[in-house]
Amino acid sequence: MNSSIIRYILGNVMRMEACFLLLPCIVSLVYGEGVGLYYLGTAIVCLAFGVVMAWKKPKNYVFYLKEGCIATSLSWIVMSLVGCMPFWISGEIPSFTDAMFETVSGFTTTGASILTNVEALSHTALFWRSFTHWIGGMGVLVFLLAIIPLSGGSNINLMRAESPGPSVGKLVPKMKYTARILYIIYFGMTILEFIFLIIGKMPVFDSICTAVGTAGTGGFGVKNDSLGSYSPYLQWVVAIFMILFGVNFNAYYYIIYRHFKKAFKMEEVRCYFAIILIATAIIFANILDHCVSIFDALTKSVFQVASLITSTGFSSTDFNLWPQICRTVLVLIMFIGACAGSTGGGIKVSRVIVLFKTMIKELHSYIHPKSIRKVNLDGKPVEHEIVRSINVYIVTFVIIFASSVFMVAFDGKDLVTNFTAVLTTINNMGPGLAEVGPAGNFSNFSVFSKFVFMFDMLAGRLELFPLLILFHPSAWKDLISKRAEARKF
Known part of the structure; x- marks a missing residue:
């Protein structure tokens, strides 16, 4: 295993996070909050460690998927550990476990919180958590590739380990240009949403936090009622951008370069919008009696469907009080999630499409045993390797999901709470139902359960396997054997 490249990547990640930590320091200066000193101190220590780790460049830049998965998983764990320190040492979140939970939830764009009073936090903390x-949202290693391109031609292994979806490809021949294009689109859409929010007279600070939270499909709000107290115009702006950030970013690339036919032929995107329309129609029809007007019912149904299918987790109302059919629809779209190649979570629409078509193919083979039929997506046959990986992903997802529900059950909470708590963390959603609904939070769970949820959040964001590989003995076998040989000499 090429441990030197893993060390080098971790060093660069820490240096980047140190730079990011300077932004809340600026917010602290603007609002005259002394808490910014804790962020500055954390940034300095993080930068020092990053410089030391990245000082010596690796002799060999070639790394395989194993190294890519390990580097990615360790990067997200280190980011979370460093990112939670200002919350903890400042005393704004006194418990280390809670500070870590909040930070993991932030970086993984889950939006699940242990805070009972969000508005009690400083502007500095509110900005950092958003x-x-x-x-x-887009991924820290994608950002790393965009600004510090690694040589050696193995960058695709980092993208594969971090980017959501069953398969990751290049938009342009060089990986660094693909990363830059993705971040340009990402940044541009964030700025565009910010402008629309400002037009709607949302305060500048609220607009920044809401825009970055929507872009990452995260869901941390700056108000205790999330977005419930904002105007319908602002809720529609956020809902539309949540949906847009849940679209496969390849579609935006095609549109920018005027490949309109390719963009509109993407089967996953068309199915994604169809699911949104159907789910919205069902919920709209069932909450009319619970709303003050037709427009209010339409606003709430569109907003919550957009929020949960994209795994953003903002709320405009307590949907935990809606009719059973509405809550059932919301749970189903939580499982499905957004498109592959977006910032959204969930199983992903493309996987659901391939699974459905695989089922039809198998049924057809029972009727016509001698027929040869392939699974197609966007008019092209899906490789057997991708179908196999999707099947394995679903099996692994079910195993982790069931194990997590069993482990958190020891807290003695009801099944709906436990089931949706695991569902919302592993799919990076945010709110669930019952005790973890929009009006609740995760503060009443035990420390053990919170660590289970943190594992689920990281596993869900990294598509399960990059995190699971850390627990596989053979992943570290080469490193252990090399150290053993070094000791002999």
Whole structure:
């Protein structure tokens, strides 16, 4: 295993996070909050460690998927450990476990919180917890590739380990240009949403936090009622951008370069919008009696469907009080999630499409045993390797999901709470139902359960396997054997 490249990547990640930590320091200066000193101190220590780790460049820049997965997983763990320090040492979140939970939830764009009074936090802390969504939305290693391109031609292994979806490809021949294009689109859409929010007279600070939270499909708000107290115009702006950030970014690339046919032929995107329309129609029809007007019902149904299918987690109302059919629809779209190649979470629409078509193919083979039929997506056959990986992903997802529900059950909470708490963390959603609904939070769970949820959040954001590989003995076998040989000499 090429441990030197892993060390080098971790060093660069720490240096980047140190730079990101300077932004809340600026917010602290603007609002005259002394808490910014804790962020500055953390940034200095983080920068020092990063410089030391990245000082010696690796002799060999070639690394394989194993190294890519390990580097990615360790990067997200280190980011979370460093990112939670200002919350903890400042005393704004006194418990280390809670500070870590909040930070992991931020970076993984989950939006699940242990805070009972968000508005009690300083502007500095509110900005940092929202900005972690923006960092984690597109992926810190994608950002690393965009500004510090690694040589050696193995960058695709970092993208594969961090980017959501069953398969990751290049938009342009060089990986660094693909990363830059993705971040240009990401940054541009964030700025565009910020402008629309300002037009709607949302305060500048609220607009920044909401825009970066929407872009990362995270869901941390600056108000205790999330976005419930804002005007319908602002809720529609956020809802539309949540939906847009849940679209496969390849579609935006095609549109920018005027490949309109390719963009509109993307089966996953068309299915994604169809699911949104159907779910919205069902919920709208069932909450009319619970709303003051047709427009109010439409606003709330569109907003919550957009929020949960994209795994953003903002709320405009307590949907935990809606009819059973509405809550059932919301749980189903939580499982499905957004498109692959977006900032959204969930199983992903493309996987659901391939699974459905695989099922049809198998049924057809029962009727016509001698027929040869392939699974197609966007008019092209899906490789057997991708179908196999999707099947393995679903099996692994079910195993982790069931194990997590069992482990948190020892807290003695009801099944709906436990089930949706695990669902919302592993799919990076944010709110669930019952005790973890929009009006609740995760503060009443035990320390053990919170660590289970943190594992689920990281596993869900990294598509399960990059994190699981850390627990596989053979992943570290080469490193252990090399150290053993070094000791002999």
